[in-house]
Amino acid sequence: MKENRAIYGILLAGAAVILHLLMTIHGIDFQTQGGIFVILGLSLLLMEGHADVFNMGHMVGYAAFVLILMSAPLFLNRYWVDVLNNVGLYALLGLSLNIILGNAGLFNMGHASFYAVGAYTAAILNTTYDIPILCLIPMAGVAAGLFAAVVARPIIHLRGDYLLIVTIGFVEIIRIALVNNVFGITGGSNGxxxxxxxxxxEFLFDTSRPKIFGLKFTKVHEFFYLIWIFVALTVWLFHRLESSRFGRALNYLREDEVAAEGSGINTAWYKLLAFILGATWAGMAGVLYASKMTIISPESFSFWESVLVFMIVILGGSGSISGAILGAFLIVGLPEIFRGFADARMLIFGLAMMLMMIFRTQGILPPRARVFST
Amino acid sequence: MEQFFQQLTNGLAVGGIYALIALGYTMVYGVMKLINFAHGDLFTIGSYLGLTLLTSLMLTDRIGAFLGVLVLVVMVMGLVGVVGIVLERAAYRPLRESPRLSAVVSALGASIFLQNTIMLIYGAKFHFYPQDILPKMAINLLGFPVPLMRIILLLTSLVMMIALYLFIQKTKIGTAIRAAAIDQGAARLMGIDVNGVVMIVFLIGPALGGAAGVMVGLYYGQVNFTMGWLYGLKAFTAAILGGIGNIPGAMVGGILLGVIEALGAAYISIAWKDAIAFCVLILILIVRPTGLLGERVAEKV
Incomplete structure (x- = not known):
């Protein structure tokens, strides 16, 4: 379909030119325009990579996505690089919730509590014992995983909606515990x-803030590569996991729990494993968040944080890796574009959720059907 | 003893409010098997509408304090009921046949939408109810002074709950609601207009929630656009505590939760007040997911 490809190319280029002109008329500076184009472009490339919407081929889409993303810090200003950092963090959270919600089909609205456990573990150990952040990533992951094991064990048998409500309860209890400075180590509401x-x-080059390609390499850029390389590792790992025995067991469980149990799958055990794995990853994302912000407080881990991650998975396409990343781009990246209407942003967000469920329940990029070689 | 009695009456008054909101959750869950996440925001709409009508119509000055408040509550109930019906049409009816998760997500979206609509209209700051509407006197009860407001709140919620119970049990529409709760398909075959039943449920539930909103405004004196979510979650806890889908259960659960919370805040720690309610929620779901009164199939609404 070569003609189609040309038509899509022309249409997209035309749309980009019109968008550029419109933004220039409205006095939006080039840096902001660059950020907007990168976020929109990366979202489109992700769709292309996953679903081949523009007939350019899956690999072309993904390759272009990776190339543009990795070179984005070279031409974006620090504000937009930071936006991409946030997108990356939420992509990590989305990917981790995707294991629980997407693959295993467990309605977990308590993801912010695992994120909080990771972030607070890192923050406490880092500020009181000076343990370097990079060493804390696995430690906090283990802490969040253990927390999930303890918390999820008694509630794992609950049905869909009930599980949703219990996990909401957990998020709130954790937040209140953090505000009330539990054990005297969480710093209360100040964080x-x-x-x-x-x-x-600094460790590698033994020099502060080196210049690369004439670009001043700052903390934002450091986090950019750290976060996105972590995302890449996660994607690779979770992709492998999907086709493993574990991944297949989770999918079976989601489709028909009784049949899965009947086929000899220990459902309670696999559900618990899904929870622990997702929580571990959320905990590690929490470390990156704490380190990036340098300050954390209970309000960052409220119920709405869980809702946000939940939406990332659902809107992107529950059970699909590209979907979770696209969800992060749409839910965290897109609102940055509409900063002008900051007040109405959440309103539109709520409306979009309702419309999405009515018109495209499965999400934007639902998982591709698995092909088994015969 | 004095403190215990005061906290008990406070808990009963707040519990009555929780019970009214919980009825909305439990009725919707009974008929549609859906957690209406936007219910807490309908409650907020009720308290804001109450405030607007109270200050703009000056009802309490014209026709007396008690009658004025009564008329106000009835007006708010009607308006919020209409909002509830519109909400059902827009957000839930198209998803009647979809997987349950879609309806839950749509409900969350509706909640975010309503909450932000309130914020855009009224602003993000706290709003205050006028403080001199109902006379601030205390009545001597068993030798302890009890504020009149608490007694009025408890009586109002009890009257509404009894009225609802009789409506569900004794009228034809109530029978239709009970039938639709047990089996929608069979109810339809028996000639019951299930869409009509759902509409009535979405009229009564939000109306009671709206009334609770006005009552909270009168009792605490201040309202905020985010308060619906906390009250909603606690009322949901109350519904679960009593057994979701069960109308007497929601009443018992609401009052019980109010009392547990008030006594817990007084004797354990005020800072952990909200956490106590959620601990109750988690414990009840782990130990007895059907709630105290169980999911009695025959009377499930």
Missing amino acids: IFGISGPNIF
Whole structure:
């Protein structure tokens, strides 16, 4: 379908030119325009990679996505690189919830609590014992995983909606516990501040803030590569996991729990494993968040944080890796574009959720049907 | 003893409010098997509408405090009921046949939408109810002074609950609601207009929630656009506590939760007040997911 490809190319280029002109008329500066184009472009490339919507081929889409994303810090200003950092963090959270919600079909609205456990573990250990952030990533992951094991064990048998409500209860209890300075180590409602950065490049080059290609390499860029390389590793790992025995067991469980049980799958055990794995990843994302912000407080881990991650998975396409990343781009990246209507942003968001469920229940990029070789 | 009695009456008054909101959750869940996440926001709409009508119509000055408040509550109930019907048409009816998760997500979207609509209209700051509407006197009860407001709140919610119970049990429409709750398909075959039943449920539930909104405004004196979510979650806890889908259960659960919370805040720690309610929620779901009164199939609404 070569003609189609040309038509799509022309249409997209035309749309880009019109958008550029419109934004220029409205006095939006080039840096902001660049950010907007990168976020929109990356979202489209992700769709192309997953679903081949523009007939350019899956691999072309993904390859272009990776290339543009990795080179984005070279031409974007720090604000937009930071937006991409946030997108990356939420992509990690989305991917981790995708294991629980998408693959295993467990309605977990308590993801913010695992994220909080990871972030607070890192913050406490980093500020009181000076343990470097990079070492804390696995430690906090283990802490969040253990927390999930303890918390999820008694509630794992609950049916869909009930599980949803219980996990909401957990998020709120955790938040209240953090506000009330439980054990005297969480800093109450002020939170914890002075969390250090990863400082990889100082360690590698033994020089502060080196210039690469004439670009001043700052903390934002450091986090950009740290976060997105972590996302890449996660994608690779979870992709492998999907086709493993574990991944197939989870899918079976989601489709028909009784049949899965009948086929000899230990459903309670696999559900618990899904929870622990998702929580571990959320905990590790929490470390990156704490380090990036240098300050964390209970309000960052409220119920709405869970809703946001839940939406990322559902809107992107529950059970699909590209979907979770696209969801992060749409839910975290897109609102940055509409900063002008900051007040009405959440309103539109709510409306979009309703419309999405009515017109495209399965999400934008539902998982592709698995092909088995005969 | 004095403190215990005061906290008990406070808990009963707040519990009555929880019970009214819980009825909305439980009725919708009974008929549609859906957690109406937007219910808490309908409650907020009720309290804001109450505030607007109270300050603009000056009802309490014209026809007396008690009658004025009564008329106000009835007006708010009607308006919020209409909002509820519109909500059902827009957000839930198209999803009647979809997987349950879609309806839950749509409900969350509706909640975010309503909450932000309130914020755009009224602003993000706290709004205050006028403080001198109902006389601030205390009545001597068993030798302890009890604020009149608490007694009025408890009586109002009890009257509404009894009225609802009789409506569900004794009228033809109530029978239709009970039938639709047990089996929608069979009810349809028996000539019951299930869409009509759903509409009535979405009229009564939000109306009771709206009344609860006005009552909270009168009792605490301040309202905020985010308050619906906390009240909603607690009322949902109450519904689960009593057994979701069960109308007497929601009443018992609401009052019980109010009392547990008030006593817990007084004797354990005020800072953990909200956490106590959620601990109750988690414990009840782990130990007895059907709630105290169980999911009695025959009377499930």
